[in-house]
Amino acid sequence: MNPGCPNSECHSFQKNNFCKKDGHYIRKDDSRKIQRYKCSACSKKFSRATGTLEFRQKKRRINHTIFKILSSGVSMRRSAIIVGVHRTTIDRKLIYLAQKSRQMHAELLLKIGTQKVERLQFDDLITTEHTKLKPLSVSVAVDAQSRTILGAFVSQIPAFGHLAALSRRKYGKRRNFHRESMVKLFQEIAPVVSPFAEIKSDEHKLYKEVVQDYFPNAIYKQYKGEKAMIAGLGELKKNGRDPLFAINHTCAMLRANINRLFRRTWCTTKRPKRLEDHLAIYIAFHNSILLN
Numbered sequence: 455m456n457p458g459c460p461n462s463e464c465h466s467f468q469k470n471n472f473c474k475k476d477g478h479y480i481r482k483d484d485s486r487k488i489q490r491y492k493c494s495a496c497s498k499k500f501s502r503a504t505g506t507l508e509f510r511q512k513k514r515r516i517n518h519t520i521f522k523i524l525s526s527g528v529s530m531r532r533s534a535i536i537v538g539v540h541r542t543t544i545d546r547k548l549i550y551l552a553q554k555s556r557q558m559h560a561e562l563l564l565k566i567g568t569q570k571v572e573r574l575q576f577d578d579l580i581t582t583e584h585t586k587l588k589p590l591s592v593s594v595a596v597d598a599q600s601r602t603i604l605g606a607f608v609s610q611i612p613a614f615g616h617l618a619a620l621s622r623r624k625y626g627k628r629r630n631f632h633r634e635s636m637v638k639l640f641q642e643i644a645p646v647v648s649p650f651a652e653i654k655s656d657e658h659k660l661y662k663e664v665v666q667d668y669f670p671n672a673i674y675k676q677y678k679g680e681k682a683m684i685a686g687l688g689e690l691k692k693n694g695r696d697p698l699f700a701i702n703h704t705c706a707m708l709r710a711n712i713n714r715l716f717r718r719t720w721c722t723t724k725r726p727k728r729l730e731d732h733l734a735i736y737i738a739f740h741n742s743i744l745l746n
C-alpha cells in the first residue's frame with residue numbers, strides 16, 4: 455500500500471488516493487532500495503523513509519547493536535569505541551532509541567491492556583545525579599506474573615541521612631518531585647492494571663496514598679524492608695522467600711544492566727532526562743528480548 459501524503463496543507467493529507475510511485479533511490483547508508491512517491495494533488499514528492507524516526511539518519515546499521523549494548527551494562531563512551539563511532543553519535547542514538555523504545559512500550563501497554571495485570575509490584579530505586587549530594591529516585595512498576603516492566607519515572611529528591619546538611623550548604627535546598635513521578639507512573643499503568651489487582655510494595659510513606667487514589671478497590675499489601683543478601687546488592691534479599699521478589703529482582707537487573715545505575719561507578723547521570731531515556735531503552739530491551 456502506498457503511504458499517505460505528508461504535506462499538511464494538501465487536501466489529501468495522510469490519504470494515499472493521489473499518491474503514485476515515482477521511481478526509487480538506493481540508500482547509501484544501508485544499501486536498500488527505497489521507493490519514492492509523488493502526490494498528484496499537491497505535487498509533493500516523498501519516500502518510504504519520510505516521516506519515520508530514522509529519517510535522515512546516516513548510520514542505521516548500528517541502531518540495533520547500540521540498542522543491545524546500551525541495555526547490557528556498557529557505558530556510553532565504551533559503546534562508541536565498540537561500535538566504532540564518535541561519542542556524539544551515541545548521544546544522539548540514545549535520544550533516538552529512547553523515542554523508538556517508548557513507541558514499542560506504548561504498543562506493548564495497549565496489548566497488555568486487553569488482559570489486565572492481576573499482580574502488581576512497585577518500588578523506588580535510588581541513584582544520583584553526578585554526586586551523592588543530588589540523589590534521584592526511579593519509581594518502577596512491574597507485573598509480578600510475567601515480570602514485564604510496566605513503567606519507570608525519574609524524580610529529583612533531596613539528599614538524606616548524613617549528606618543532607620552538606621548538600622543543602624553546597625547546592626541549596628533541593629526540591630522533592632517524588633510524588634509527581636509516582637503520579638505519572640500510576641497514570642501510565644492505571645489503564646493496564648485490573649482495579650481488583652493484588653498490589654505489593656514496601657512501607658514507604660507516600661505509597662499508600664497513591665495506591666488509594668488510583669486503585670481504591672485493589673488488595674494492597676505493604677511489607678517491611680528486608681536485609682540485603684550481599685552488602686551492596688540492596689535489591690536481593692537475605693530471607694528465602696521475598697514477597698517483593700519480582701520488583702526487587704527487576705530493580706537489581708536495572709542496576710546490573712544500565713551502566714549509570716551501577717553502585718560504585720565512575721559513570722553517573724549528568725542529566726536526569728537522559729537517565730529516563732536510558733531506562734526507556736532498557737525497558738524495551740527487557741520486555742521484548744529478555745522476556746521472550
Ligand SMILES: [Zn+2]
Pocket residue numbers: 459460461464465466467472493494495496497498
Ligand atoms: Zn498531497
